[in-house]
Amino acid sequence: MEEKCTNQAYLELMQTSKAIQDCIKMEMMNHKINITEFSVLEVLYFKEKQTIQQIGKSILISSGSMTYVIDKLEQKGFIKRIDCPNDRRVIHVVLTENGMNLMEKIMPKHRDLINNMLGDLTDQESQTMIKLLKKVSKRVET
Amino acid sequence: MEEKCTNQAYLELMQTSKAIQDCIKMEMMNHKINITEFSVLEVLYFKEKQTIQQIGKSILISSGSMTYVIDKLEQKGFIKRIDCPNDRRVIHVVLTENGMNLMEKIMPKHRDLINNMLGDLTDQESQTMIKLLKKVSKRVET
DNA sequence: TAGAATTATCTCATATTCGAGATATTTTAA
DNA sequence: TTAAAATATCTCGAATATGAGATAATTCTA
Numbered sequence: 001m002e003e004k005c006t007n008q009a010y011l012e013l014m015q016t017s018k019a020i021q022d023c024i025k026m027e028m029m030n031h032k033i034n035i036t037e038f039s040v041l042e043v044l045y046f047k048e049k050q051t052i053q054q055i056g057k058s059i060l061i062s063s064g065s066m067t068y069v070i071d072k073l074e075q076k077g078f079i080k081r082i083d084c085p086n087d088r089r090v091i092h093v094v095l096t097e098n099g100m101n102l103m104e105k106i107m108p109k110h111r112d113l114i115n116n117m118l119g120d121l122t123d124q125e126s127q128t129m130i131k132l133l134k135k136v137s138k139r140v141e142t
Numbered sequence: 143m144e145e146k147c148t149n150q151a152y153l154e155l156m157q158t159s160k161a162i163q164d165c166i167k168m169e170m171m172n173h174k175i176n177i178t179e180f181s182v183l184e185v186l187y188f189k190e191k192q193t194i195q196q197i198g199k200s201i202l203i204s205s206g207s208m209t210y211v212i213d214k215l216e217q218k219g220f221i222k223r224i225d226c227p228n229d230r231r232v233i234h235v236v237l238t239e240n241g242m243n244l245m246e247k248i249m250p251k252h253r254d255l256i257n258n259m260l261g262d263l264t265d266q267e268s269q270t271m272i273k274l275l276k277k278v279s280k281r282v283e284t
Numbered sequence: 285t286a287g288a289a290t291t292a293t294c295t296c297a298t299a300t301t302c303g304a305g306a307t308a309t310t311t312t313a314a
Numbered sequence: 315t316t317a318a319a320a321t322a323t324c325t326c327g328a329a330t331a332t333g334a335g336a337t338a339a340t341t342c343t344a
Contacts, residue, residue, distance in 0.1 A: 006253070006256060007253075007256045007257055007260050008268070008272055009260050009263065009268045009271050009272050009275075010162070010256050010259070010260050012271070012272050012275040012276060012279070013155075013158065013159055013162070013271070013275060014159055014162065014163075015279065016155065016159075016275045016278050016279045016282070017155055017156055017158075017159035017160075018159075018202065019279055019282045020152070020155070020156070020278075020282055021156070023282055034299090034300080036300080036301090051322080051323095052322075052323065053321085053322060053323080060160070061301075061302085062301070062302050062303070063302095063303090063322080063323065063324080064301075064302060064303070064304090064323095064324080064325080064326085065300075065301050065302065066323085066324095067323065067324055067325080068299095068300070068301080069300085069301095072299095072300095087309075087310070087321090087322085088308080088309060088310085088322095089308065089309045089310065089321060089322040089323070090309090090321090090322060090323085091322080091323070111148070114148060114149045114152050115149060116281070117152070117278060117281055117282045118149050118151050118152050118278060118281075119281065120277050120278065120280070120281045121151065121274060121277065121278065125274055125277075126150070126151045128270060128274065129151050129154070129155070129271070129274045129275075130150055130151050130154050132263060132267055132270065132271045132274075133151075133154040133155060133158045133271075134154060135262050135263060135267075136158050136162075136259060136260060136262065136263065137154070137157065137158045137161055138262070139258070139259055139260075139261065139262045140158070140161045140162055140165055140259050176329085176330080178330080178331090193292080193293095194292075194293065195291085195292060195293080203331075203332090204331070204332055204333070205292075205293065205294080205332095205333095206293095206294080206295080206296090206331075206332060206333070206334090207330075207331050207332070208293085208294095209293065209294055209295080210329095210330070210331080211330085211331095214329095214330095229291090229292085229339075229340070230292095230338080230339055230340085231291060231292040231293070231338065231339045231340065232291090232292060232293085232339090233292080233293070
């Protein structure tokens with residue numbers, strides 16, 4: 001029997017994460033936003049006020065994409081840009097009233113969704129998974 | 143202390159898969175192809191002859207995207223379309239000589255890369271990970 | 285067997301992402 | 315203090331992904 005063409009753990013890992021990703025994508029479509037936009041809103045929901053740079057680093061997208069997504073969210077009225085008086089290169093971003101309302105509507109359901117998807121794992125299993133994934137991450141980065 | 147905003151296992155899972163994804167992306171840049179193109183070639187490398195539809199289902203992209211990526215790969219000379227005589231709606235795709243050569247060059251290194259990334263896991267750990275991920279997958283799909 | 289439904293692919297317009305380079309500002313260092 | 319380096323954001327063009335609808339062929343069914 002020939003060796004399995006690709007690492008099984010690898011396949012499982014990539015398929016599972018994609019399935020989760022797709023699930024969240026669908027969830028967000030209901031609110032007329034995409035995953036990237038949600039990620040930005042999520043950062044702001046927890047951090048309140050962030051520079052465009054900081055958000056980009058959090059969610060790992062390029063500066064060009066940041067400008068684009070921030071524009072979109074501003075057009076939709078969920079966030080607003082605030083010029084920084086101390087450093088005029090910098091622009092801060094915060095949720096608007098609307099943005100906050102949206103997030104307060106979305107987040108509980110979103111948390112449930114995540115917890116439900118990961119929810120068959122016992123605490124013990126969850127810890128094991130985290131440990132194993134960290135081991136892999138460490139290896140990938142180097 | 144407030145509950146952690148997002149499920150840790152979830153975060154770890156998504157970050158790890160993204161890191162792996164990025165790593166493969168970089169690997170493929172060396173060969174002047176992107177991940178989607180590689181995925182198509184990989185399917186053909188193992189399955190020999192597939193319809194456009196079948197490939198699309200394997201790698202989970204839309205029919206519009208399939209036409210695009212198949213065009214690109216044909217332009218690059220790695221695959222060719224073959225009309226199906228039995229069912230004229232269908233188009234089969236196979237690797238060309240060039241495409242096969244490319245894959246024979248790429249695949250060993252790619253296998254190594256994957257095995258290396260996942261390689262810190264013992265067989266036991268790998269099995270555990272697979273088991274846990276399957277448990278999650280099952281939950282996500284429903 | 286004709287018409288309806290299904291299937292496979294393609295076309296097209298739109299959206300998103302990226303990277304390179306432009307611009308403006310601040311910081312550093314001689 | 316001033317020139318150089320670093321930083322933050324934006325602009326722009328290219329690449330890629332999507333979904334809706336078009337086209338063409340096949341299959342199903344009354």
